[in-house]
Amino acid sequence: AQSVTQLGSHVSVSEGALVLLRCNYSSSVPPYLFWYVQYPNQGLQLLLKYTSAATLVKGINGFEAEFKKSETSFHLTKPSAHMSDAAEYFCAVRAHGKTANNLFFGTGTRLTVIP
Amino acid sequence: EPEVTQTPSHQVTQMGQEVILRCVPISNHLYFYWYRQILGQKVEFLVSFYNNEISEKSEIFDDQFSVERPDGSNFTLKIRSTKLEDSAMYFCASSGSNQKNSPLHFGNGTRLTVT
Numbered sequence: 001a002q003s004v005t006q007l008g009s010h011v012s013v014s015e016g017a018l019v020l021l022r023c024n025y026s027s028s029v030p031p032y033l034f035w036y037v038q039y040p041n042q043g044l045q046l047l048l049k050y051t052s053a054a055t056l057v058k059g060i061n062g063f064e065a066e067f068k069k070s071e072t073s074f075h076l077t078k079p080s081a082h083m084s085d086a087a088e089y090f091c092a093v094r095a096h097g098k099t100a101n102n103l104f105f106g107t108g109t110r111l112t113v114i115p
Numbered sequence: 116e117p118e119v120t121q122t123p124s125h126q127v128t129q130m131g132q133e134v135i136l137r138c139v140p141i142s143n144h145l146y147f148y149w150y151r152q153i154l155g156q157k158v159e160f161l162v163s164f165y166n167n168e169i170s171e172k173s174e175i176f177d178d179q180f181s182v183e184r185p186d187g188s189n190f191t192l193k194i195r196s197t198k199l200e201d202s203a204m205y206f207c208a209s210s211g212s213n214q215k216n217s218p219l220h221f222g223n224g225t226r227l228t229v230t
Contacts, residue, residue, distance in 0.1 A: 032215040032216055034218060036221075041223075042223050042224075043119070043121075043206060043221040043222050043223040043224050044158070044206065044208075044221040045221070046218045046219075046220070049216060051215075051216035090157075090158060092158075094215045094216075095171075101146065101163055101170070101171065101210075101213050101215075102148065102160040102163055102171060102173075103150075103160065103219060104160070105157050105158040105159075106157065107156075107157045108157060108158075
């Protein structure tokens with residue numbers, strides 16, 4: 001069965017510092033992986049997705065994620081944090097199987113950016 | 116950019132009452148979903164819907180829940196007799212295809228409070 005694990009429920013970084021949010025997946029087949037962001041009082045917005053075309057995926061707002069099969073990881077990074085990046089970030093994996101199409105979400109990581 | 120809209124943004128109801136949460140998916144999308152997020156917990160899949168029928172549901176989606184697409188634009192989630200533990204943020208989502216790399220587009224959610 002597919003699942004994702006996000007290490008660290010809270011991450012704090014200084015403005016301008018590197019952002020690294022961790023996600024490890026469990027899947028018996030090549031996974032389809034997604035990162036979503038949730039700003040306060042808003043819904044889930046797609047940041048980026050991995051679909052096997054390239055291991056380094058670029059998303060919106062300067063975020064990117066690298067798929068590493070050997071580490072079963074899909075960590076989210078951004079070189080320089082902005083105050084506006086403060087939000088909750090969710091890693092998700094698509095269900096496997098012909099009819100199953102839902103997303104399994106991780107527990108989320110709340111990012112705080114310190115001025 | 117087209118978006119998924121949900122109404123109301125906040126619903127307060129008494130235990131035992133019926134509630135209907137409404138969603139307008141993106142107009143050319145064919146696959147619809149409901150998720151929920153209990154405060155402080157992960158986003159959980161409830162149900163997916165395609166071609167006027169449920170295609171998949173989780174163990175959370177018991178007989179108290181139902182979904183409907185009453186017309187060409189709305190997609191509703193009904194909870195027949197609400198319980199305290201139904202208090203959560205409910206997210207509607209839609210996608211344009213059932214391809215595994217097709218992302219889900221989420222609404223801003225309805226916060227349901229059962230008292």
